[in-house]
Amino acid sequence: MPTARSATAIEAVNLGKTYGRGGKAVRALDGVSFAVPTGVVFGLLGPNGAGKSTTVRILSTLSRPDSGTASVAGVDVRREPARVRRAIGYVSQKPAFDPMATGRENLVLSGRVYGLSRHDARERARGLLTRFGLGDAADRLAGTWSGGMQRKLDVAMGLVHRPRVLFLDEPTTGLDPEARADLWAEIDRLAAGDGLTVLLTTHYLEEADRLAARLVIVDAGSVVAEGSPEQLKNELRGDSVQVELAGGDADGAGHRARHAVGAVPGVADVTVEGGVLRARVGNGAAALPGVLAALDAAGVEPAAITMARPSLDDVYLRHAGRAFREADRAEGVLV
Known part of the structure; x- marks a missing residue:
């Protein structure tokens, strides 16, 4: 893993990806390019089916692009995927914890998978449980926790090996407003306090506006706007x-x-x-x-x-030619 931190934590250049579905070729990504500065929360904003998850899967080495290049933490995702995986944490849309294990057991196991010693895995689990306010529930089965607590556990598991870049794919989907606001505060602290680079995918306009220092807006597999939320709104x-x-x-x-x-x-x-x-x-x-x-x-x-x-909905309307909420409701085939 690289020892020096560069000013750019993630770089995607002309990423293309096509899927074959029902005998048809579906263009999921069509020349997606952006760069993520080190130590910020970067938003990948778009309606359902815009291509956000496909982009994250490529950057996290879970999928290969058909065209274009990408690097994470200074490492090419196609040439050295193993090195990329050691440098990143990944929190998917679906829960990754074992509901029949306790919160502590989930974190210790994650640490052991990443090569921590038994002692270090236990200490890391203890620290993360305290940090996320999960200490009182640490020895209860994770399946009995509230949705907000479970989502915090997923994020903690993504941090157990101290990654340099953390991917959060739709982290607050399904959470109630209080749990969502609580998780937002934790995400804020990750970049502000730890200097971690966070790539956040979301289809919540308020979430992107609240958390992202910079963002790109994607629609139908292409980047239609890029900048800070304030910059994009002020252009209107x-x-x-x-x-x-x-x-x-x-x-x-x-x-x-x-x-x-x-x-x-x-x-x-x-x-x-x-x-x-x-x-x-x-x-x-x-x-x-x-x-x-x-x-x-x-x-x-x-x-x-x-x-x-002006709001981010207005920004999306200006660049994509349709209202964000209408696009989010529409049935799509991209991911």
């Missing part, structure tokens, strides 16, 4: 206006609304999906009367109107 100057149409898209209301609102001075990026109109305006307070007048002239009744500063 002005305000976001969202109008819920009272009758949905019945009788062509969506088309009329889009055409009418698009003609209002100062309005841009008008889209209509699922009976909801979204638009960008330079000044929301100044533009709103014109938007309402345009809808009235077009015979379209609004059920509700909201105005807000």
